[in-house]
Amino acid sequence: MSDGLMEDLYREIILDHYRQPRNRHAIESPSCSADGSNPLCGDQVTVSVVVDGDRITEVGFSGQGCSISQASASMMTEYVRGRTVAEARAGVDAFQQMMTTGTVAGLEGFDDIDALVGVAKFPARVKCASLAWKTLEQALNEGVVPVTTPVTTDERNSNG
Amino acid sequence: MTIANPRDTGVQRLPFDLARIRRDFPILKREIAPGVPLVYLDNAATSQKPVQVIAELTRFYRDHNANIHRGVHTLSVESTELYEAARAKVARFINAPKTEEIIFTRNTTESLNLVAHAWARKFLHEGDEVVISEIEHHSNIVPWQMLRDARGIVLRYIPMLPDGTLDLDAARKIIGPRTKLLSITAMSNALGTIVPLEVLVPLAKAQGAVVMVDGAQSVPHLPVDVQALDIDFLAFSAHKMLGPTGIGILWGKMALLDAMDPFLGGGDMILTVSMERSTWADVPAKFEAGTPNVADAIAFGTAIDYLDALGMDAVREHERDITDYALRRLADVPGVSIFGPMDADLRGGVISFELEGVHPHDIGQVLDTHGVAIRTGHHCAQPVMLALNVPATARASFYLYNTTDEVDKLATSLEEVTRFFGGAR
Numbered sequence: 001m002s003d004g005l006m007e008d009l010y011r012e013i014i015l016d017h018y019r020q021p022r023n024r025h026a027i028e029s030p031s032c033s034a035d036g037s038n039p040l041c042g043d044q045v046t047v048s049v050v051v052d053g054d055r056i057t058e059v060g061f062s063g064q065g066c067s068i069s070q071a072s073a074s075m076m077t078e079y080v081r082g083r084t085v086a087e088a089r090a091g092v093d094a095f096q097q098m099m100t101t102g103t104v105a106g107l108e109g110f111d112d113i114d115a116l117v118g119v120a121k122f123p124a125r126v127k128c129a130s131l132a133w134k135t136l137e138q139a140l141n142e143g144v145v146p147v148t149t150p151v152t153t154d155e156r157n158s159n160g
Numbered sequence: 161m162t163i164a165n166p167r168d169t170g171v172q173r174l175p176f177d178l179a180r181i182r183r184d185f186p187i188l189k190r191e192i193a194p195g196v197p198l199v200y201l202d203n204a205a206t207s208q209k210p211v212q213v214i215a216e217l218t219r220f221y222r223d224h225n226a227n228i229h230r231g232v233h234t235l236s237v238e239s240t241e242l243y244e245a246a247r248a249k250v251a252r253f254i255n256a257p258k259t260e261e262i263i264f265t266r267n268t269t270e271s272l273n274l275v276a277h278a279w280a281r282k283f284l285h286e287g288d289e290v291v292i293s294e295i296e297h298h299s300n301i302v303p304w305q306m307l308r309d310a311r312g313i314v315l316r317y318i319p320m321l322p323d324g325t326l327d328l329d330a331a332r333k334i335i336g337p338r339t340k341l342l343s344i345t346a347m348s349n350a351l352g353t354i355v356p357l358e359v360l361v362p363l364a365k366a367q368g369a370v371v372m373v374d375g376a377q378s379v380p381h382l383p384v385d386v387q388a389l390d391i392d393f394l395a396f397s398a399h400k401m402l403g404p405t406g407i408g409i410l411w412g413k414m415a416l417l418d419a420m421d422p423f424l425g426g427g428d429m430i431l432t433v434s435m436e437r438s439t440w441a442d443v444p445a446k447f448e449a450g451t452p453n454v455a456d457a458i459a460f461g462t463a464i465d466y467l468d469a470l471g472m473d474a475v476r477e478h479e480r481d482i483t484d485y486a487l488r489r490l491a492d493v494p495g496v497s498i499f500g501p502m503d504a505d506l507r508g509g510v511i512s513f514e515l516e517g518v519h520p521h522d523i524g525q526v527l528d529t530h531g532v533a534i535r536t537g538h539h540c541a542q543p544v545m546l547a548l549n550v551p552a553t554a555r556a557s558f559y560l561y562n563t564t565d566e567v568d569k570l571a572t573s574l575e576e577v578t579r580f581f582g583g584a585r
Contacts, residue, residue: 009525015581041521041537042551064551066519067581128521 008118018067023077027060036135043069047135073132079110092137176474184210196531199566204557206399216462220455246461255385263410263447268376269299271395271410276303278420286312288340293318295348298540300374324351324500339369346378350541351500352510383472403463404456417443424449479509486567509558518581520554530573
């Protein structure tokens with residue numbers, strides 16, 4: 001194992017969320033939920049939230065996929081629970097910004113998420129990390145239609 | 161070891177000397193990180209290229225480059241001769257009756273689509289049945305779904321059994337009087353399964369159906385003789401068999417090719433053009449509109465020379481041995497489950513597997529830090545993934561330059577992956 005990969009991608013906090021995911025459970029009668037998938041790599045996640053007024057009081061996810069996608073989903077749920085919908089949306093934007101720029105999101109009160117900043121150096125994995133956040137956004141938009149992260153040209157590798 | 165080949169046309173045979181072969185592939189000396197040598201096990205996606213092929217590309221551009229079939233000047237004549245000589249090498253390699261039956265395309269996908277457009281759209285009608293299988297690459301599924309939607313043909317699938325082989329009893333029921341085309345892979349890119357063409361082709365022929373074989377995985381790895389197989393079309397790609405990207409082959413029986421309309425219209429494919437109408441050139445020019453990929457076709461001829469010198473029987477024997485070794489070695493790695501037949505005689509050098517508790521993407525990422533290049537994902541064979549009930553697999557695939565030491569490196573690296581993700585769900 002090269003140190004670089006350990007430092008950049010598979011930080012211990014990420015593996016911790018992967019091995020012991022937070023809020024990985026179904027939500028009874030959610031206010032809204034959405035399914036997301038990355039068909040090319042087989043990541044799949046369902047995010048359900050309970051919204052009371054303008055605040056997210058309960059959030060849960062289920063699904064399967066690589067360590068990055070599942071750890072990111074776990075972190076996302078920890079971040080948004082108890083926050084307002086507006087704060088959650090801002091979190092989605094901040095996370096996307098982190099994936100684009102490779103600089104830490106600095107999401108207030110939740111340092112774990114910054115551990116995912118290294119993913120930005122691995123373009124093939126950005127969509128894994130982003131899946132749960134985009135799916136949350138979809139759920140908040142009251143969508144129940146599945147979202148699919150856009151496929152870029154170099155991911156659309158059809159070599160057998 | 162020297163293997164006699166009944167089709168031998170005087171090619172000088174070389175012994176299968178693995179150390180010498182590896183020296184021909186400069187990229188195999190590459191390090192992925194300092195002190196981490198490349199272990200290239202993604203050959204089903206594309207093969208590496210020997211110095212001979214790389215040198216031929218340079219030599220063509222340096223010494224001969226001109227457009228073909230056009231000029232009377234020396235370079236154009238030389239380029240044309242080299243291009244047509246490559247066509248003859250391809251024909252001999254698959255034992256095609258006529259050199260003109262070899263059509264240069266971009267890749268296997270284009271070859272399959274050429275038949276879907278230029279043959280099937282002309283000769284298939286509503287209600288006619290096209291039979292494919294559940295283990296096809298998307299490139300032998302999607303063109304037929306498009307044809308179904310455009311022409312109302314019926315698309316039928318020979319199902320896969322749990323061991324990754326095809327259900328031949330079901331095939332006997334599915335292939336019937338309405339079958340007009342059997343389009344089938346000779347070897348699964350996702351599982352390595354070798355398809356028993358000797359069983360399926362006679363079933364289709366007995367119904368008077370045309371048979372097309374997707375040889376993208378088989379032609380690079382097995383001796384292939386289109387006359388012995390008694391098939392009508394064969395599609396394959398140069399880049400999976402030591403040649404450059406951007407060159408594919410469609411072989412078809414002359415009577416079928418003659419009856420077909422062109423695929424693309426333009427230069428080089430016409431006999432005459434007036435303001436009102438055009439007439440078509442003869443096969444193969446009819447299907448090679450525009451300036452073709454001359455340099456890569458010529459270098460593909462050099463790749464075929466390389467394979468010919470080794471002999472495809474020797475290539476197959478080496479890959480069978482390494483696959484047999486890998487099947488046994490990987491089965492001993494804790495947590496590894498292998499998909500597809502466990503008998504190396506029933507599969508090519510392609511091994512799809514999963515590692516308990518670790519997603520294929522994570523397997524591939526960590527293996528890369530060990531220098532081991534494998535493919536992860538659905539391998540453009542989503543129906544296979546569905547049948548196996550997995551979202552994706554990890555896939556190691558071998559070629560003539562791979563060694564048992566590299567299989568060992570894969571196995572020990574997988575043990576590292578398990579240690580790293582140990583305790584995962």
